[in-house]
Amino acid sequence: MRKTILSLALAIGLILAGVSGQAATIELKAGHTLAPDHPYHLGLLYLADLLKERSNGEINLQAFHSSQLGSERELIEALQMGTTDMTIISTAPLAGFTKRFLVYDLPFIFPDAAAARRILDGPIGQGTLESVEGIDLIGLTFFENGFRHVTNSKLPIRTPDDAKGIKIRTMENKIHMASFEAIGATPTPMAFGELYTALQQKTIDAQENPIPIIYTSKFYEVQKYCSLTGHFYSPTPMFISKTAWNRLSEEQKDILVKAAAEARDYQRQMIDEQNAKFVDELKANGMEVIEVDKSVWLTAMEPVYKKYESEIGPEVIKAIRDEISKE
Numbered sequence: 001m002r003k004t005i006l007s008l009a010l011a012i013g014l015i016l017a018g019v020s021g022q023a024a025t026i027e028l029k030a031g032h033t034l035a036p037d038h039p040y041h042l043g044l045l046y047l048a049d050l051l052k053e054r055s056n057g058e059i060n061l062q063a064f065h066s067s068q069l070g071s072e073r074e075l076i077e078a079l080q081m082g083t084t085d086m087t088i089i090s091t092a093p094l095a096g097f098t099k100r101f102l103v104y105d106l107p108f109i110f111p112d113a114a115a116a117r118r119i120l121d122g123p124i125g126q127g128t129l130e131s132v133e134g135i136d137l138i139g140l141t142f143f144e145n146g147f148r149h150v151t152n153s154k155l156p157i158r159t160p161d162d163a164k165g166i167k168i169r170t171m172e173n174k175i176h177m178a179s180f181e182a183i184g185a186t187p188t189p190m191a192f193g194e195l196y197t198a199l200q201q202k203t204i205d206a207q208e209n210p211i212p213i214i215y216t217s218k219f220y221e222v223q224k225y226c227s228l229t230g231h232f233y234s235p236t237p238m239f240i241s242k243t244a245w246n247r248l249s250e251e252q253k254d255i256l257v258k259a260a261a262e263a264r265d266y267q268r269q270m271i272d273e274q275n276a277k278f279v280d281e282l283k284a285n286g287m288e289v290i291e292v293d294k295s296v297w298l299t300a301m302e303p304v305y306k307k308y309e310s311e312i313g314p315e316v317i318k319a320i321r322d323e324i325s326k327e
Helices: 002-021 039-054 072-081 092-096 113-120 123-135 174-181 192-200 211-216 242-247 250-284 294-301 303-312 314-325
Strands: 026-031 059-064 086-088 137-152 167-170 186-189 206-210 225-228 233-241 288-291
Touching (some): 039 137, 072 233, 113 233, 113 314, 123 233, 123 314, 137 211, 167 192, 174 186, 174 303, 206 211, 211 250, 233 242, 233 250, 250 288, 303 314
Parallel strands (some): 026 059, 026 086
Antiparallel strands (some): 086 233, 137 206, 137 225
């Protein structure tokens, strides 16, 4: 009897030892607002594969598209509460939480994608990412949405004067709104999930977004004209909640940071490929695509710099311009 009890105890001990030796799987949920074929989602899926492989299955990332976990503002708040783990969002909604991202909302602050990426991946961008730790977010890297362009259902918009009186949906961001007010348009902030219906019902005339969003959201079905203004560049930071970050071991944190940087490069490549491809697709779907003189648009929106210079910090604007001028 005693031998049987000892054998049973030994067996239970071995089972418990085996269980304790298995690392618990970390389940992470990441949400964003765009379509499943947009580079946001493709980049997150790529990241999920990297994490699973490099953590030997210890980190399992699930990606949720199309505002399934909420709007961008709701996603930020969910990360702060710890009810969602990760997100990729535009910088515009962050203005209500921190002023450090405001500089990226200025019109024509970056001349091209190469300059933007160099600055965001360097000390200036990394300093911006670190600024959110005080609001219970950890900044990992910058994905991107690319340069934003104007579409509308009324007329070919070539110059800022053509946009006068146009009712255009913008993100809820005062610099974006002020930029369009400067050229005589009527900006109307609206959640992205409501945008297609508003365009379809013609409660608004226009919207502005990067080419991949214009195409993957099928705005060509409800908008006739696309003007390649490139007025704002949209960096999209990737955040993890402090709650989720603290659940990771030091080794897992290192895996996540390195994998996020690789996913960033992959995601940007997807943006480049879609920009090249989808302009032709928009034309094939009946949109009139219009080239514009961007210098005229910059001049028209330049007053926004003076208006927000003191709030953003003139030294922040100068640091970016000085860095760009080095090239």
